[in-house]
Amino acid sequence: MPDVQRIAPCSARAVELEAGDELIVIDPEGQQVSDLTAFSREDNREYLSSGRSIDYASRLFLTTGDVLYSNRSRPMFDIIEDTCGRHDFTLTPCSKDTFSIIYGETEGRPGCEGNLAHALSPYGIEVDRIPIAFNVFMNVDIDATTGAIRVLPPLSRPGDRLRLRARMPLIVGMTACSAGQSNNFRYKPIDFEVVRA
């Protein structure tokens, strides 16, 4: 029996995984992004590292068959299914400062960074330690000559999913993204399911 859980729009959840557990991140309505970050439960100074993962894959865009590595160069996840095929691993989670600097927003919304910090605070992980996330379904176009980037609407359709298998005991934080540019200004929810080993 699948046990699908929902991340409400503009919020985050945390979940604990054991090695072998599977985590399925689902875009229920299409065109939404989930910023995903992870920390080792044995020592939370070990975290999911974009720089390591990109270096070892020799690719910016990761998908089925790729491994997500920690800063200590240990595998944290295998990507075992990806029905969308386009995610970002270069940008930090949006924050109230992002909204202020990029959009001129003054409401002080916490953004994915603030929402992740809230979800991860019971694990003693503070906001300064939230790194570049694996931005599931985020569609960042790159101009290879100038390096210019454009955040475009996600390519994900309703029901698209990314399935990860944990390679070590993990704390995982995930959001339903708060940045209008990332989700085509629709601010939808994200669903997830944990399949225990």
Add this chain to the structure above:
Amino acid sequence: MPDVQRIAPCSARAVELEAGDELIVIDPEGQQVSDLTAFSREDNREYLSSGRSIDYASRLFLTTGDVLYSNRSRPMFDIIEDTCGRHDFTLTPCSKDTFSIIYGETEGRPGCEGNLAHALSPYGIEVDRIPIAFNVFMNVDIDATTGAIRVLPPLSRPGDRLRLRARMPLIVGMTACSAGQSNNFRYKPIDFEVVRA
């Protein structure tokens, strides 16, 4: 009187800057890379963030006129001169694990990560806290369609320089890179100069 200091091949140095000080990173012989990372001296949990800097510039390749931001979205440096024009801000410093995973090396050389950790240890900054560096002169080619990356020889010629102005009191770590692929297997030194405000 310029006071040029040398970073020996396959090593790192740390330097303290005040706001307004200028740091000039020089490639004396050409085709060498310097992994540069920085931490706030007021609170070293604040560090140079690739994800923030790329997001706010909307560009992967940063150069003269761009700002390097911290994880707290505060300006750490202005890039005020860049005679090379190509640097990387996506990859973590090379490490003994990098050499093992990518090259099959077994010597256990510390790499830029180990060398930075050694240089930064007097400031209480441990190896787990070394983030994606601003990889000065590193030439990473990107395929915009597949995301495939290739580490190519640097475009820097002898004497090329990157001049940064500090926007806050900083601890800066810099290397002469240890990864053969990054420096065309020549393992040269890097020079730097600090111009006090």
